[in-house]
Amino acid sequence: MTAPSAPVSSPPAIAAFVRGVGQRARLLATVQAGASKPAEQALAAVARVFATEAGQWPIAQWPQQYWRLLLATPHLRHPGPSEPGVPLPGIARLPPVQRAAFLLQLVAELDDATAATALGTSVGTYQDAIRDGLPRDALGQPDLDVWRAWRSAVQRAFATAEPAPATLVAGARTEPVARPADSTPAKNRPAKMTLADDANPEAGPHRHVHWLWLGVVICVLAFATTFFLHPAGRAVIERWTATIQVEPLPAADAPKARFDAGDAALYPDHALLAAPEEAAHTSQLALLSWLAVNSEDPRAADVVRLPVILAPVVRAGMDPAREAAGLAARQRQWDALPARVRGLRRGQWQAWRALTALERIQLRRLEQRWRALDPQEQQILRERFLAQPSDARNGWWLGPALGRDWPRIHALFALVDAAERDALLQLLRQTDTEGWDVLARLAQITPPEARAQLRTELLAQAPSQRGAWLRAQLAR
Template structure:
């Protein structure tokens, strides 16, 4: 049969309750909405805690004390605070949210201990704290209100009077309410004096342990050892600027909207990549393009004109459907994925295309559209990969998202003989084996992939 744990020292219980007095009194007053009901709840919990403290380790006393205090019926009733109530912003919350906020600001518990006192999981407790705060202009919990509540709670704790001596029933409950008969006062035998001193020493140790464990004690110790001087900051000045929804710097597509010339090239990337090969004199079907004039310079805009142009582009962008915005983002991402040299080449071709007449540009688009859909999609990979894409599309046309970036990097760095090997493997590998072939290709070191491809052809 397991022996019951020895009851704690009455002095340890008394020291613990005395250390919590300021925080518990403020907590009960705000939670109950009435000082009288708060005092009654504190007295009842003190008697129950003193009688049951021996059931828990000393480190669990704070959590168990707040759990008992929250279980008091008078602290679970909704109340309407008057204008002079302590912490009026917190006092207006519903009882459950009010208790969660007070456990953090007044009781000084961390999220895990506060959630355990309320019988909640930590994510549910954190969600309760967020829901208790008002929302700012952006729809987010107002952190300034939380800081104001914390400062108000600290002021009330600093103004609170020193705790009064504990009532006699608490000490009696800690002793199990054992009443001893009165006896005549007799001097203590000399051989028992050492037990008296041992009892005093035990009380001092128990008080010290409670002091070091309680948050208020830890805060006092940190103040003793702090070498940094602390003083109140001056009142915050008014903000120089506030959130502006029209600010291009805050727009998620700011890079694309701030560079309309680059966006024009990105939208016509496939056409320009096709023209980069078609305008090559070595190509069989050359497309004549005019030579760009070196005297043409872009018009320089002042700051006001540029701001107005950006605002106009933002309005046009927001007027597009979500699908069209997604298509434009895809063009922009494909343009940014090109090598710098390819972008320079395509910018030059784009400037020459813009000098063509409307009819000439229409004819170019019709000739480009006459290709197959796979060929048109391949030109979005740039001039070099677009030229080779029809030969390797069967092997690399449909890949997992996790492989896409690595395969594109391989194809951009691949030598011509590696591309030829991939084209031959695309024709000789059955469709059901292509995914395994790509995975094995990526598993090879980058410097050995060319040799591995040649080995697969043998």
């Protein structure tokens, strides 16, 4: 038996911890409180309380306990209106709960579980606060450009922020440093002299100015001589002195086609509106994907093994004029919908088109069996689906294959750039069971600020090398 080790939560360790988070805490408190004075009061109070209570917690719990105490102070729990000049104005305008969620993510750089504990809520509720607080783009989707702009603003705020006052650090003491007194009266002290003045006290301040100008003139003359003698310089002079000839251009040819604003094919949502039967399946994509994996009917999860015809289906007997009229009517109805509804349906359509052809056939047939159920049975299944955490429900929008394991890797792939989305989906569809286990482990141990770099490096690997590269990252 070995003697128990002494606790490391000594006053110097506590003071070092509070000093380490001081700059982040000061920025978070200022933005959350909306003013610097109540933020300083909250930080000072938390420093005193944390110094007395930190000894009862393991060091691993210090971050969540510190931020929990800070957000529980009255100035931060019930903040007043923000003063002009408060840093991060975009985040400062959010409601208090969403504001605190973003600050814990961007300023404190906590992972989702630690931030949720600091807020006293579940991980799903915390993630919903992040998702709902992020502004939407023109298509109604979360605007990742705003997220990146806020993250850059946080880095700029850190770069320009002043050090936190020592009074906000637990155990810190500030005393004036004594300076040796100079016994010589100020009026009797000799004036400061430069080295040049010490060598020649009678020299004036402009002693060498005329030599400086002479050197400048010599340099200009040398440059001009080199320019005129060099072949490149002579070529430039010849172009300057050459005579410019002006000739009219030939008449332009008539355009082969002109833009027609009334062309239905140029409508931004033409593909969605031109396939109303296909678009009708998209609203229940997540529910159908969940049923395909968890349905009690064994036929619901069967993968269709029939040959898939990917050629476009031609509907015989369709009158072109009647079809054009129907498309125009759907466009008018679409334009009358609120922008948020149109953005939601665009996202559902994009998620449906991102599925494989076999998955779309499987879900179409499953929807037919779903419609045949009694309303009471449908309600029971729908309640079971909604009882899942939010990240699990959102994962089913990726289809049955990816939705089943999405909660395991959600932290690593929740927020990605639009340019990487298709490539990452293809990568995940090609990943085997061992690769999913490695990705799940990396999602747990990779800090939020390193996830984007990990995804970029992963996409840069050749498909045959990705498994070995992932295992190497896990072994680091």
